[in-house]
Amino acid sequence: MSEKQLLKEKIHQYDFSIIEAELFLDTHPNCRRALAVLHEMKTERAALVKTYEAKYGDYIVRAADVNNQNRWVWVDSPWPWENSKECEV
Amino acid sequence: MWSYEKKLEFPVNIKNPNPKYAGIIISQFGGPDGELGASMRYLTQRYSMPYSEVKAILTDIGTEELAHLEMVCAMVHQLTRKLSYEQIKESGFDKYFVDHTAAVYPVAAAGIPWRAEYIAAKGDILADLHEDLAAEQKARVTYDNLLRLIDDPDIREPLKFLRQREIVHYQRFGEALRLTADKLDSKNFYVCNPSFDKNCGK
Numbered sequence: 001m002s003e004k005q006l007l008k009e010k011i012h013q014y015d016f017s018i019i020e021a022e023l024f025l026d027t028h029p030n031c032r033r034a035l036a037v038l039h040e041m042k043t044e045r046a047a048l049v050k051t052y053e054a055k056y057g058d059y060i061v062r063a064a065d066v067n068n069q070n071r072w073v074w075v076d077s078p079w080p081w082e083n084s085k086e087c088e089v
Numbered sequence: 090m091w092s093y094e095k096k097l098e099f100p101v102n103i104k105n106p107n108p109k110y111a112g113i114i115i116s117q118f119g120g121p122d123g124e125l126g127a128s129m130r131y132l133t134q135r136y137s138m139p140y141s142e143v144k145a146i147l148t149d150i151g152t153e154e155l156a157h158l159e160m161v162c163a164m165v166h167q168l169t170r171k172l173s174y175e176q177i178k179e180s181g182f183d184k185y186f187v188d189h190t191a192a193v194y195p196v197a198a199a200g201i202p203w204r205a206e207y208i209a210a211k212g213d214i215l216a217d218l219h220e221d222l223a224a225e226q227k228a229r230v231t232y233d234n235l236l237r238l239i240d241d242p243d244i245r246e247p248l249k250f251l252r253q254r255e256i257v258h259y260q261r262f263g264e265a266l267r268l269t270a271d272k273l274d275s276k277n278f279y280v281c282n283p284s285f286d287k288n289c290g291k
């Protein structure tokens with residue numbers, strides 16, 4: 001797996017942890033420890049996205065992440081159901 | 090509203106296509122306890138829920154189920170790539186292939202298309218939360234059964250992830266039920282419906 005792919009996977013792991021913390025908070029909305037964990041994970045994820053963007057350009061997950069002025073590159077990045085080992089970009 | 094993210098919740102990268110496995114995994118897309126039904130069940134039940142925590146958990150689990158549906162479809166898609174006619178005939182996938190080729194269509198493993206009868210929205214918080222708890226356990230059993238039948242680690246890893254999510258969702262729905270019970274008392278427990286009757290529990 002390339003360094004770029006590894007970094008992406010690390011960000012995806014944070015995304016998952018954030019989902020998990022949010023579900024927990026839905027039924028424990030006053031849990032300050034869970035709120036602190038969520039905040040910490042969001043901060044760490046933001047730092048990883050910054051590292052990614054410094055090395056590889058825009059981190060495009062949502063259409064709103066596209067900044068390219070010349071082409072709507074949303075259509076170019078691989079679709080998630082396609083095997084990433086087969087169509088690495 | 091929803092916004093789409095171009096990624097899977099857990100990676101699916103299957104090296105070896107296998108139409109037989111595709112034909113059983115598809116049940117977790119369009120079968121009675123599959124992810125399509127799960128997302129529709131929770132997202133539908135939200136509107137009649139009286140308590141904010143329960144509206145939140147149904148919204149967020151219902152949304153996560155859409156991501157699971159996408160993972161299951163990705164597995165079926167990757168398992169049915171580049172098939173030969175021999176593979177299609179020998180595996181029994183021919184019965185699906187004749188109607189859908191290699192598209193991903195919501196059916197149960199036995200070929201029955203997805204039906205709205207798989208889900209319930211009763212408009213009663215106790216009835217609906219018990220439905221949701223049972224649904225999570227039934228989905229977990231289905232993943233257990235798939236794991237009994239499938240040995241390829243490329244397929245087992247995402248299936249194990251999805252199985253684990255059923256357990257976490259069951260836990261969260263259990264907490265939602267406990268929160269609900271705390272808001273009810275012996276006077277209104279089965280006498281009035283907080284999702285419908287005005288002044289229930291007041």
